[in-house]
Amino acid sequence: MMEKDVLSETQKGVKSRVKLASNIQRYGMVLVFFLMVTIITILSPRFLDPRNLLNVVRQISIISIVGFGVTMVIITTGIDLSSGSVIALVSVVTASLAHPNQYPLIIPILVGLLVGGITGLINGTLIAIGKLPAFIATLGMMITARGLALIYSDGRPITNFSESFNFLGQGYLFGVPFPIYVLALTALISHIILKHTKFGKYVYAIGGNEQAAIISGIDVVKYKILVYTYAGIMTAIAGILLTSRLSAGQPTAGVGYELDAIAAAVIGGTSLNGGIGTIPGTILGALIMGTLNNGLDLLHVSAYWQQVVKGFIIVGAVLMDKQRRI
Amino acid sequence: MKMRKILSIVLILMFVVGLLTGCNKSDSQTQGQNQETKKVIGVLLCDFSDQFQVYMKKGMEEAAKELGDEFQVIFYDAKYDANEQLRQAENLITQKVDAIVLMAVDREAAKPMVQAIHDAGIPLISVNRMLANQELAVSYVGSDDIQAGEIQMKALAEALGGKGNIVILHGSYGHEPEIRRQQGYMNILKDYPDIKIVAENTGDWYRDKGMKVMENWLRSGLQIDAVAAHNDEMAIGAALAIEDAGLLGKIKVAGIDATPEAIDFLKKGKLTYTVFQDAKGQGRTAIEVAAKAAKGEKVEKEYIIPFELVTPDKADEYLQRYQ
Numbered sequence: 001m002m003e004k005d006v007l008s009e010t011q012k013g014v015k016s017r018v019k020l021a022s023n024i025q026r027y028g029m030v031l032v033f034f035l036m037v038t039i040i041t042i043l044s045p046r047f048l049d050p051r052n053l054l055n056v057v058r059q060i061s062i063i064s065i066v067g068f069g070v071t072m073v074i075i076t077t078g079i080d081l082s083s084g085s086v087i088a089l090v091s092v093v094t095a096s097l098a099h100p101n102q103y104p105l106i107i108p109i110l111v112g113l114l115v116g117g118i119t120g121l122i123n124g125t126l127i128a129i130g131k132l133p134a135f136i137a138t139l140g141m142m143i144t145a146r147g148l149a150l151i152y153s154d155g156r157p158i159t160n161f162s163e164s165f166n167f168l169g170q171g172y173l174f175g176v177p178f179p180i181y182v183l184a185l186t187a188l189i190s191h192i193i194l195k196h197t198k199f200g201k202y203v204y205a206i207g208g209n210e211q212a213a214i215i216s217g218i219d220v221v222k223y224k225i226l227v228y229t230y231a232g233i234m235t236a237i238a239g240i241l242l243t244s245r246l247s248a249g250q251p252t253a254g255v256g257y258e259l260d261a262i263a264a265a266v267i268g269g270t271s272l273n274g275g276i277g278t279i280p281g282t283i284l285g286a287l288i289m290g291t292l293n294n295g296l297d298l299l300h301v302s303a304y305w306q307q308v309v310k311g312f313i314i315v316g317a318v319l320m321d322k323q324r325r326i
Numbered sequence: 327m328k329m330r331k332i333l334s335i336v337l338i339l340m341f342v343v344g345l346l347t348g349c350n351k352s353d354s355q356t357q358g359q360n361q362e363t364k365k366v367i368g369v370l371l372c373d374f375s376d377q378f379q380v381y382m383k384k385g386m387e388e389a390a391k392e393l394g395d396e397f398q399v400i401f402y403d404a405k406y407d408a409n410e411q412l413r414q415a416e417n418l419i420t421q422k423v424d425a426i427v428l429m430a431v432d433r434e435a436a437k438p439m440v441q442a443i444h445d446a447g448i449p450l451i452s453v454n455r456m457l458a459n460q461e462l463a464v465s466y467v468g469s470d471d472i473q474a475g476e477i478q479m480k481a482l483a484e485a486l487g488g489k490g491n492i493v494i495l496h497g498s499y500g501h502e503p504e505i506r507r508q509q510g511y512m513n514i515l516k517d518y519p520d521i522k523i524v525a526e527n528t529g530d531w532y533r534d535k536g537m538k539v540m541e542n543w544l545r546s547g548l549q550i551d552a553v554a555a556h557n558d559e560m561a562i563g564a565a566l567a568i569e570d571a572g573l574l575g576k577i578k579v580a581g582i583d584a585t586p587e588a589i590d591f592l593k594k595g596k597l598t599y600t601v602f603q604d605a606k607g608q609g610r611t612a613i614e615v616a617a618k619a620a621k622g623e624k625v626e627k628e629y630i631i632p633f634e635l636v637t638p639d640k641a642d643e644y645l646q647r648y649q
Contacts (some may be wrong), residue, residue, distance in 0.1 A: 303499065
């Protein structure tokens with residue numbers, strides 16, 4: 001009798017500790033975020049100016065959209081290093097079709113999405129059927145896509161866009177920058193796909209235990225290809241927005257964006273070991289990085305120190321990721 | 327299963343072929359150089375995708391064409407990787423080329439490479455960027471970035487009437503032009519005590535990063551009268567941020583390089599000044615000097631191609647130079 005009580009007490013203790021740990025994991029980054037916001041607001045009240053908040057969200061929209069696809073890829077234990085270069089390729093191809101009085105707006109958008117989708121399809125095929133490590137396959141795409149962007153544009157920026165194309169990245173709707181609507185829509189779609197569809201369930205299953213997923217009859221090859229294709233399409237959306245925002249299709253666009261997107265996902269709780277990750281988490285990750293950038297600029301912190309602080313935050317996030325697996 | 331294996335091999339092969347044809351264009355160009363009679367000039371550049379280097383390479387190609395059949399010019403792209411450039415230089419030394427034109431990724435890291443080229447007895451011409459051990463090269467062709475900073479800041483300071491707040495968008499910290507252009511700013515600013523630098527940050531030479539930093543500054547409540555950017559891409563980024571904030575014309579923006587797009591922004595009144603660096607002229611002169619050196623003719627120690635201030639009224643004239 002006594003022994004049983006003690007046992008159940010210990011079990012309870014373990015359980016509540018596990019629960020606490022999972023709560024810290026789930027809400028830890030939210031706390032970090034609000035702590036950051038509070039500190040920045042005290043030091044510079046201008047941070048909370050609605051125009052500045054919109055500015056921050058617009059700044060993170062491109063990385064976040066890339067991050068949605070990357071999140072799914074990482075959940076399957078994959079990685080996508082090609083995002084930055086694919087942005088450049090999409091950027092120059094889209095730009096070349098977006099001149100005034102050339103084609104209706106839908107053409108550059110569709111072709112851009114197609115280019116992104118194809119690069120994702122190739123990544124996915126190389127990984128799922130060719131059995132290449134995701135790192136190698138997407139590294140190859142990273143190099144190749146950048147090269148193709150340079151070839152296509154002859155190394156020069158492509159400019160002069162139609163009004164409607166300029167609107168995508170520069171326009172406002174009811175006082176809110178248009179990219180923010182795109183961000184909201186892609187976030188919603190990605191979240192629903194991941195949490196409420198068979199596709200999403202399989203993505204987590206593949207990342208949790210690929211062998212088990214195969215044995216339980218999931219067509220792993222098909223879903224892996226689909227995940228990378230989705231990531232390619234998300235990257236294309238980001239590329240189109242960036243092109244419009246910068247008023248130019250640039251073969252040099254998006255350098256380093258793949259790492260920012262991966263960082264956003266990981267800071268937001270996506271585990272590099274696969275099986276864990278959410279879309280709201282990735283938005284939070286991007287928000288943390290964007291707020292840091294913005295806050296440090298508002299406070300005129302030297303760029304040298306900005307890098308040190310950002311490095312700390314990323315390491316801190318992964319430390320938490322490790323702790324929740326012990 | 328067998329099908330899958332075959333398919334995977336085919337895919338991998340396609341991929342490898344793609345990589346080879348897509349990326350190693352510069353290496354494959356070396357294959358044609360077996361004809362012993364030709365004199366070969368090896369050109370090591372930092373990054374073919376950089377706007378400025380695209381035009382510099384154009385100038386080089388034009389000069390190479392005019393040299394005719396007697397010379398062959400091979401281009402190498404280091405993609406801003408100092409190690410890669412070292413590897414390429416070693417290749418050129420092994421091939422015993424007749425002259426090397428070098429735009430060093432990193433002047434310090436390039437020291438041993440420059441020494442090796444010198445020891446191999448190959449005449450070395452540095453272009454655009456002076457080397458740390460320049461004395462080992464036969465000639466330098468380029469412009470002086472300090473002068474670019476001085477020309478730009480002098481124009482801004484006068485436009486501001488010698489008084490006001492400026493912000494500075496740096497290139498990547500530690501890059502040679504970043505250091506020297508900033509040095510040029512400082513040389514001028516010491517004569518204008520009423521001009522204050524109220525914020526500085528790096529835009530890493532990129533438009534998107536320059537734009538982000540400028541957006542944040544505009545929201546920070548700073549009174550900004552002018553933006554001095556170390557290159558045009560960041561200046562354009564700042565101009566886009568200023569336009570978005572509805573402050574066009576209230577803040578002066580100046581860049582350096584005079585890229586065609588920047589000149590276009592100048593015409594539209596979104597940029598105030600840019601500074602022309604004669605990319606094609608540098609490229610052309612570098613090849614001409616290299617050809618002389620390869621033939622054993624005497625060359626000057628330095629060929630300085632001067633910077634020029636571009637104001638909106640001279641926009642068209644400079645735009646024509648790119649035609």
